[in-house]
Amino acid sequence: MSKLYFRYAAMNAGKSTALLQVAHNYEERGMRVLLFTAAHDDRVASGRIGSRLGLTREAATFGADTGFDARHLREVAGGALACVLIDEAQFLSAGQVRQLHRMAHVDHVPVICWGLRSDFRGEAFPGSAALLTLADEVEEMKSICACARKATMNIRTDHHGRRVQQGEQVEIGGNERYRAVCPSCFYADETLGDVAPGLFS
Template sequence: MAKLYFYYASMNAGKSTTLLQADFNYRERGMATMLFTAAIDDRYAKGTITSRLDVSANATTFDPETDIAAIVAAAHAHEKVACVLVDEAQFLTSAQVDQLAHLADVVGIPVLAYGLRTDFQADLFPGSARLLALADSLVELKSVCECGRKATMNLRVDEQGRAVVAGAQTEIGGNDRYVALCRKHFVAARQASAAAGA
């Protein structure tokens, strides 16, 4: 039976690298896959999933209006799709996560979704919340805080490296805008920034 998997982590934990490795494993065995990534993520070339190890693959972009299930079903009718892999899954809508569950449950295609669990304020993204509710398997990928403990939080920083404590939930960025920290250092950095009036 096909399953819906949610691989979640903080920034810089290797989510895209892990996705690309899974895709390679399927393709090496002659199986077709479909890759999706968020259209809003403009850090690299549009329509590509790129890891920090400089490995990349082409992908179909999605935005809130994209019917992922319909795209996969159309492709599956021409060539059997062995697996669907979704990067930046935190940007999925709840309805799109339901579509992924449908692909696993009804169409019989395994779906591997990779994304952040929480935003820079430690709040769940809507897509991540729905994945946590529906996924058959939840897998935490590990990242490391500056202190050596497991990093679970995503600290947004300004140009001077100070914690940003307010703003829109989504702001695309990499190491220039986000730092993965353990909860203790995440809270301490936000408190220090708030106390300094930043």
């Protein structure tokens, strides 16, 4: 039975690396997969998934107007479609998550999504909230805070390393703008707005 899977984690847990490995595993067995990433994510390049290990791969992009229809995706894949793999799944809309859930159960195309659960304010992304509601299997990938505890939260910093607590939910950036932290570190400096001294130096 096909399912919708959601694999979430804080920053730097290896989500994109895991996606690329899954794609390789399918294709090594002669199966077709389609990869998607958010259209506005251009950290590597638009339409490319990149891991911090240096692996990159071309992918289709999704935006607010993208529809996920199994018949169309099979045409794009050029035949039978073994799986759809989605990076940066937190940027999906609730409606798109519903389409993916339907695709898995009605059209029998498995869908695996990787993404963040919450933003730098500790609030859910709409796509992640929908995935936590509809996904048939949810798995947490592990990441480590600088204090050595399990990181489950994300913080945003400015160009001077100071914590940012206001702003748009979506602002693309990598290690220079975001850090994965444990809940204790997330709340430790909440009122000061600065990253705990020495935490990321």
